[in-house]
Amino acid sequence: MSARVLVSDDLSPEAVKVLEEAGLEVDVKVGLKPDALEAIIGGYDALAVRSATKVTAKLLERATRLKVIGRAGVGVDNVDLDAATRRGVVVMNTPGGSSVTVAELALAMILGLYRHVPAATASVKAGKWEKKKFQGHELSGKTLGVVGIGNIGSVLVDRAVAMKMRVIAYDPFISPEAAAKLGVTLVELDQLWAEADAISLHVPLTEQTRNLVNAGVLARMKRGALLVNCARGGIVDERALADALASGHLGGAALDVFEKEPPPPDHPLFAVESFVCTPHIGASTEEAQSAVAVAIAEQLAAYLQKGVVKNAVNVPGLPREVMDQLAPYLPLVEKLGSLAAQLAPAGPTEVTVEVAGELAAVPMRPLSARALVGLLRHFLETPLNDVNAPAIAKDRGMAVREVRSAESHDYASVVTVTVRGQGGEAQVAGTVYGKREARIVRVDGFRLEAVPEGHVIVCENDDAPGVFGNLGTALGDAGVNIARISLSRQEDRSRAFAFLNVDSAPGPEVLERLRRLPHVRVVRAIHL
Template sequence: MPNRVLVADDLSAEGIRILREAGLEVDVKVGLPPDALADLIGDYDALAVRSATKVTAKLLERAARLKVVGRAGVGVDNVDLDAATRRGVVVMNTPGGSSVTVAELTVAHILALARHVAQATASVKGGKWEKKRFQGRELAGKTLGVVGIGNIGSIVVNRCRAFGMRAVAYDPFISADAAARLGVTPVTLDELWAQADVVSLHVPLTEQTRNLVSADVLRRLRPGALLVNCARGGLVDEAALAEALAEGRLGGAAFDVFEKEPPAPDHPLLRSERFICTPHIGASTEEAQAAVAVGIAEQLAAYLARGEVKNAVNLPAVSPEALERVGPYLELALRLGSLAAQLGLGLGGVEEVKVEFAGELASAPQRPLTARVLRGLFQHFLEEPVNEVSAPAVARDRGIAVREERSADAEDYVSLLTVRLRGQAREVVVSGTVFGRKEPRVVRVNQFRLAAEPEGDLVICENDDAPGVVGNLGVALGEAGVNIARIALARADDRSAAFCLLNVDSPPGPELLERLRRLPHVRSVRVARI
């Protein structure tokens, strides 16, 4: 019996042709209600979707034959990955298929802002001829500041350098050599805000990047600077941006994405003459849509015919034998990578990642754990999704050396996993183990030894080893309505410093963070989300 594929969302004719020429039986049923889709899904081996169809746990329960779900596009928010993984269903996507398209829209927005294209068009259509009003500026000789230099950001740099622009970039996870190959100068965020004539955002939305462009940042941008966001809504404080535009501090801003979509008709940005926008059409070109359709069709055909896996977002890169040995440490590796990344944002560019395996882990398969560490490391700052298969290649492309080291000595633990990030400025070290084969614990952060649960929202504080610090932190958080769920304390062996990691029920906002940083004897406070 041939494998059967159900195409539940629009897929190009070329994609359908590829599936059928591979000998697959293909049914195209677009726009089915959830109940109707559930009634049919049990007869299919593969499901091809875009963003409209929701692949829920309830639907997967009815999918007795289903082997693979193919998402024609990057995001897989419409697929319940946990439920699919539990049922052994591989979920694939097509990352990179729309990178050029999104980058081109970004450049289009930059050009439109520099030359007032949208506003001038509306003026002429309104019967006016206002040449002096729409005097623009050249991009040649200006500085482009790119936040995040992944696939899309690097293409934007390439296109803008052709205009004669100089490019600077903030990306904590790229080496100086890799940045030089891309034609950008690595800088800190503060340096980027101060230098850039045009700022373009290319990072995911996380707790660390939410309102990345805040009211304070907007005040620090160069007068007349242009701001473009074709990445994710929520990266910019939209109310603060509307105020900055109204005051004339910025030359203009352009969005393809908003925090809430569609924006309300009375959204203050929509009233600004210095603001232009598009309705989240970054990936909406014929070429990009065709590319992702062809890509997912080829991936589904290869998987069903030969078992080849490409761009799987939930397939553990671990054999059953290896899984038996390292399974409990896979989640720990992901969390340690994530925590190290968030602690290492000030490293000045990561140059090396060292993963150390001690105790029983020293004789276990290490590649799956290293891949998990790298996935955790990159997932907070790359606009493009990263999984265990792609993470090693991402590190290689970014000029980051990845090393593994084994040791029989696990200190006081049966097994110990350590992640070291080395940058131009300093090193970050985090270690962890698993209690009872199922409870991940962080047992070291740099020089401090502790036992902390790497889960949820974290407040991380380094301070003088003096009385009252923990009490002051608790009072400040409590007065702001932030509940402390757990707390782990540590001090340096020579009592030169102390450290605490607090699990909190909700993340502290910017004002509360500043209050915490001003408390007596506090040296630094940062937040993380695991």
């Protein structure tokens, strides 16, 4: 009996043909209401979706035959991953399917700005002929600065090198040797801001990259430089960018993404002639949309016919009893990787995942892969999952070690993630109480019992009276509410540590105020 596939969102005819030629029974039923979808899902082995179909826990309860879900695209926000994982359903997506498309848009933005294409078009349409006004620049010989050379950034580098540009890049997760093979010179961010004639951003939006390009950075950029962001809204301080363009310090800027989408009609950038924008169309080409549809069809066929798993975003192919053991720890381990990334020294070169206690008897790869997902997500715009994270870490020269220990003196099971880099290391550990309550139990040498969620402020300080009182007062004055507190100190009482869950992200000025408090050594904002 052939496996049955339900296509519930628009896929290209080519994708449907791939499934049919693989000998699968395919039904295309687009636009079904949730009740109608729930009524028929029990008869299918596979479900192919884009973003319209919502794969909820309720739907999955009715999907008694379902083995695999294929999402034609990068995001899987419309799929309940926890519910799918618990039911043993593999969830796949198509990372990298739009890499060329987004990179080409970034290059088009740079070309359009250098040759004043949008402004010149508007001028001619207005009945003018202003040849001298729109004298432009060549790309050849210019220096392109690329922030992040993952899937998209590396494609842009390839195109830019072919157009005879000099390319410099910042990416802490790739070795100089690997970058050199791409034709790139790795530099620090400060050097990139100062040297590049044009800068293109290709990083994810995290607490570390939010407003990465702010007024101070814009001021350090070369006069007349260009800035392009086709990555994520919020990486650029848009008001500061408007000011830099209006003053003439920057030669032009182009955004495909905004902090708020759609942006308001009175957005300050819209009043600047040297600003170009598009409505988040980076992945919107016929080729890309067709490519991801065909790719997911090929992935579904390979899984249903041969059991081959590609681009899975959850943990596939494990016995139910093993999944039951792993499931509570997978979200925790991802949070440990994320926390370590935000505490780690620059240029991580080694990651160690250690499992102690009862959990040491189950396969470790899902845990180490999930830790890498949490870690790498803070540095790469590349879509990450449990399958590709280990390969990406290896490509970027990171050594990954897995360590088991049957003994765990304080907990039934504990997972420790250690990240080593230039000049030091960060080590965090966590456990799960009763299969539900995840806790951070150690940060470097400090023992804790902290909840790994939301906005967090971590503070290391001298173990002196009044420090925490001062922290609380300063946060209260800034309107930042403390939700939970976990305090610790070293046995010799030389240093103390605070892990504060707060209701809102502290701004840079709040963090600076905390750092100036007496006896405070280190303050960091974390998001988990």
